[in-house]
Amino acid sequence: MSLNLFALTSNPSKRIVKFELSSEVQTELTTYLTSQETTFDQAEEEIEFDGKYKPDNGEILFINDYDDIDNLSSAVENPLSAEVVDPTEEFFTEIKALFTGYTTDTGNVKILLQNFDRRRIISTNGLSIFHSSNVYKKIEGIGLTIDHKLTATLENGKLRFFNFHNTRQMFDLSEYYKVATDDDVIEFSNLDIIKSENTEKLIEMSDSWVRRKISLIHQSGILQNVPINEMKAVATEFNIPFLTEMDGSDEVIKLPNNKSDLKKLLRFLDEDYYKSPLSNTAFVTNSKRAVNA
Structure with missing residues (x-):
């Protein structure tokens, strides 16, 4: 053969x-x-x-x-x-x-x-x-x-x-994947690396797009596998809302309390952003349009 x-x-x-x-x-x-x-x-x-x-x-x-x-x-x-x-x-x-x-x-x-x-x-x-x-x-x-x-x-x-x-x-x-249920959204907000100020509001903001992204992020394992300082550095480079705070001795990601910034963060965590190795330009992958820094 x-x-x-x-x-x-x-x-x-x-x-x-x-x-x-x-x-x-x-x-x-x-x-x-x-x-x-x-x-x-x-x-x-x-x-x-x-x-x-x-x-x-x-x-x-x-x-x-x-x-x-x-x-x-x-x-x-x-x-x-x-x-x-x-x-x-x-x-x-x-x-x-x-x-x-x-x-x-x-x-x-x-x-x-x-x-x-x-x-x-x-x-x-x-x-x-x-x-x-x-x-x-x-x-x-x-x-x-x-x-x-x-x-x-x-x-x-x-x-x-x-x-x-x-x-x-x-x-x-x-x-082929299922969107996140209310219980899944709550589970996401309760992750050790995540801080949600208002879980009820998070559920209210969670339309079908947000729920799909939460499922994808959970499946990817990015929150468990990528150090928070690396995520923060890349988010800063792409001008993504990425707030953190200290929870005891651990740094955690603070979820935005408005839908627009929440979606930007979730899109980032789902790795819809990348840097072109040829032009060194930031793009959103679903549209390939340049990100305004």
Whole structure:
């Protein structure tokens, strides 16, 4: 079995593109990715995704009847039908995921996916070098680094993944998670890192958008995994309302008491803001419009 390598992009005219590989690279890539598949498939228990449960070690999340709207399986079955990657830095920034796949013994197409981080682009902007034969040589042309692990697999309508945040960088999963209930909003406000002055008002301000964001933030684990000083520094850079106060010896995030600032904070915590590595300009990801600092 030899695996091809494809990219899923945000470009509607070139949604799926294929990398032209040398036979040597294709052979090594096949070994590399099938090894990752073996590691990925070692999860002992599958948990149906509901937008709230975070898998423990040995557990994996899944969504049944996932709609492969981009028809990734068709590219795997008919690789010659896919356009070839445009080897420009601008196009590489449109890549959302790398994927490959094969037809199983049961006749299903199994797709192996990695979400794509722009930092994995080997840019032509500057001088890129690599070590070979005891010297450093210049990298000619644009390139990328393939990650050491899979983000998700898709087979027969079943999407399996460990990390929701990484998977939704590739696919729109909004229809598959449940919005936060009043109890969920209260639970959010009672987190050790959160300070809410008026829980009743918070519930009153929690429209469907706020409730979806609370569910997404809970699922992402950002409040548990990112130090508050780092969040505060980035929020300041993007001019996001991010008030904190001391609760004993701990610094906590103070929830705004007006809906506009609350939504800005929740959008920030859901990581809808990023900094373009090319232009160093702040954007809101759902619109790609520049943020006025």
